[in-house]
Amino acid sequence: xxxxxxxxxxxxxxxxxxxxxxxxxxxxxxxxxxxxxxxxxxxxxxxxxxxxxxxxxxxxxxxxxxxxxxxxxxxxxxxxxxxxxxxxxxxxxxxxxxxxxxxxxxxxxxxxxxxxxxxxxxxxxxxxxxxxxxxxxxxxxxxxxxxxxxxxxxx
Amino acid sequence: xxxxxxxxxxxxxxxxxxxxxxxxxxxxxxxxxxxxxxxxxxxxxxxxxxxxxxxxxxxxxxxxxxxxxxxxxxxxxxxxxxxxxxxxxxxxxxxxxxxxxxxxxxxxxxxxxxxxxxxxxxxxxxxxxxxxxxxxxxxxxxxxxxxxxxxxxxxxxxxxxxxxxxxxxxxxxxxxxxxxxxxxxxxxxxxxxxxxxxxxxxxxxxxxxxxxxxxxxxxxxxxxxxxxxxxxxxxxxxxxxxxxxxxxxxxxxxxxxxxxxxxxxx
Amino acid sequence: xxxxxxxxxxxxxxxxxxxxxxxxxxxxxxxxxxxxxxxxxxxxxxxxxxxxxxxxxxxxxxxxxxxxxxxxxxxxxxxxxxxxxxxxxxxxxxxxxxxxxxxxxxxxxxxxxxxxxxxxxxxxxxxxxxxxxxxxxxxxxxxxxxxxxxxxxxxxxxxxxxxxxxxxxxxxxxxxxxxxxxxxxxxxxxxxxxxxxxxxxxxxxxxxxxxxxxxxxxxxxxxxxxxxxxxxxxxxxxxxxxxxxxxxxxxxxxxxxxx
Numbered sequence: 207x208x209x210x211x212x213x214x215x216x217x218x219x220x221x222x223x224x225x226x227x228x229x230x231x232x233x234x235x236x237x238x239x240x241x242x243x244x245x246x247x248x249x250x251x252x253x254x255x256x257x258x259x260x261x262x263x264x265x266x267x268x269x270x271x272x273x274x275x276x277x278x279x280x281x282x283x284x285x286x287x288x289x290x291x292x293x294x295x296x297x298x299x300x301x302x303x304x305x306x307x308x309x310x311x312x313x314x315x316x317x318x319x320x321x322x323x324x325x326x327x328x329x330x331x332x333x334x335x336x337x338x339x340x341x342x343x344x345x346x347x348x349x350x351x352x353x354x355x356x357x358x359x360x361x
Numbered sequence: 362x363x364x365x366x367x368x369x370x371x372x373x374x375x376x377x378x379x380x381x382x383x384x385x386x387x388x389x390x391x392x393x394x395x396x397x398x399x400x401x402x403x404x405x406x407x408x409x410x411x412x413x414x415x416x417x418x419x420x421x422x423x424x425x426x427x428x429x430x431x432x433x434x435x436x437x438x439x440x441x442x443x444x445x446x447x448x449x450x451x452x453x454x455x456x457x458x459x460x461x462x463x464x465x466x467x468x469x470x471x472x473x474x475x476x477x478x479x480x481x482x483x484x485x486x487x488x489x490x491x492x493x494x495x496x497x498x499x500x501x502x503x504x505x506x507x508x509x510x511x512x513x514x515x516x517x518x519x520x521x522x523x524x525x526x527x528x529x530x531x532x533x534x535x536x537x538x539x540x541x542x543x544x545x546x547x548x549x550x551x552x553x554x555x556x557x558x559x560x561x562x563x564x565x566x567x568x569x570x571x572x573x574x575x576x577x578x579x580x581x582x583x584x585x586x587x588x589x590x591x592x593x594x595x596x597x598x599x600x601x602x603x604x605x606x607x608x609x610x611x612x613x614x615x616x617x618x619x620x621x622x623x624x625x626x627x
Numbered sequence: 628x629x630x631x632x633x634x635x636x637x638x639x640x641x642x643x644x645x646x647x648x649x650x651x652x653x654x655x656x657x658x659x660x661x662x663x664x665x666x667x668x669x670x671x672x673x674x675x676x677x678x679x680x681x682x683x684x685x686x687x688x689x690x691x692x693x694x695x696x697x698x699x700x701x702x703x704x705x706x707x708x709x710x711x712x713x714x715x716x717x718x719x720x721x722x723x724x725x726x727x728x729x730x731x732x733x734x735x736x737x738x739x740x741x742x743x744x745x746x747x748x749x750x751x752x753x754x755x756x757x758x759x760x761x762x763x764x765x766x767x768x769x770x771x772x773x774x775x776x777x778x779x780x781x782x783x784x785x786x787x788x789x790x791x792x793x794x795x796x797x798x799x800x801x802x803x804x805x806x807x808x809x810x811x812x813x814x815x816x817x818x819x820x821x822x823x824x825x826x827x828x829x830x831x832x833x834x835x836x837x838x839x840x841x842x843x844x845x846x847x848x849x850x851x852x853x854x855x856x857x858x859x860x861x862x863x864x865x866x867x868x869x870x871x872x873x874x875x876x877x878x879x880x881x882x883x884x885x886x
Contacts, residue, residue: 209667209671212670212671212674213670215674215678216670216673216674216677216678218678219673219674219677219678219681219779219782220782222681222782222786223782223785223786225789226785226786226788226789226790227785227789229789229792230721230785230788230789230792230824231820231824233717233792233811233814233815233818412759414755414758414759438761438763439761441758441759441760441761442760442761444759445759445760446755446756446759448752448755448756449752450751450752452751452752452753452755452756453753454753454756455751455753465760466760466762469760469761469762470761
């Protein structure tokens, strides 16, 4: 019957669309890691955030552990304040951990590199709302050139 | 005898051109009324005004006493189920079979079961002589057959009024004879009121009960076929006899030929 | 002075046309729908408009994906960045080429067919017959086609992008030797569901609406002669394509503009 064939083919069309949609969803599945998962928030102050953007990655040794939530200016001392969402899977970072702003590849995006610190007795782990004390700002090109000029003058 | 349709003091213009100027006519119930006139004066427009597809500038069109231009859209749609129009080209739906075409109004406006619809459709097709063609597609029909199929569709819901828009145009004599017979037979058997718009004089004179002749934006003649044939209006006579020249001139208005060819040295 | 008068007249004509188009749209979609009758008609139209466009969409998507991989590879390799081929192909398709090219193909294939069909129905008085039979042609003929277009085109765009990415894989990985793992993984870390895929879907939904609206209106409004229909069909393709490209720019600026 003519209408059966029509309905069948429309069904095939819809199935194809779902397949395409699934393929696209699975391809980018890794991206939505922090969506809906449990996270806790950590803060860090930097002198210069360089090219860091909201939603930039937070990585430990290259492994993605979280995202940058927001970048604002702290009202008390006018330094950039970055808040990060870290996956609750990784809640064992010691207070002595440090964060620095690194660049992936030569022309790549900037991300926050998280360096876990020493874990000796008496040192607590970072928890929701804690500030990370040890921070290294992004490298600013002008400062580098300045350093280079000064060091070559001395030499 | 009441009037099914009453048109009073109708004035209508389109794109700045005046088509009708203060026309009044009545369509008597149960009779076949013919509306004739030269081509292009807007006879199809008259049907559209009757059916509510167009709205007059002045005047009124009444169907069974109700004013058509004054109706709200919903009421108009209800009223339209009592009327039917047969278009010049038949206007069958090309993507469905003849059967489905005739079943269409039944399926749309009634809740009859498929088996009853089947019976009704077959009866209508039988009335027009196309019962054997029920499964053909419109593209496979000849012009005359398409018109008959469209006629079957027009009577599917047993309307009170059927309007025919140039039903005889371009038909061979046999098809013409068939259509003439059908229009008359259906009108009498189903107690319909028929309005036939045409310029085929001979055919329509044999079946019409009353005739209106429209020309120059107004009615120039009306009456029974006998009265019309004996009319002393030169325009009516030119029309009836098919004379090439007369009140409707042969030449489209232009300067005299002497002026055109020899320059303006009058 | 004449051109000024013409400009004014043209503007008025345009406004009138836009008004008619909006009235048609409201009559077809906003007015009380009849779901029982509407759905089977719409499914039939989805077949006509969507399924029958599948072939051209899939083939075009495949070839465009393959060409992009080919072109992209030659450029990226000179920076040593051929690993970025995956995200390059994926982002171009999802954000731009998928919605836009599908829209242009759709306008040409399905849009012109819709206009011609409706115009022909007008010319053969089928629309008038429906009116006289107390069936609203806006609901019976126009509405299913409108819905079918709005539903089918985003689906087609999705398929286009997916096929294109696969085509890019075919050329990039199987032919040119880009690492399969890198193709997918770098793509995964660059392509964002919300920002790229969903925005692309939104774009194609907007395009679908505009194209189908223009196509059905041009048919409905056409002059019922053969020249009239041919003019209407041409105008559908031209107006739709221009509208798509213009809207694409505006939406891209809104969605992907510099923050």
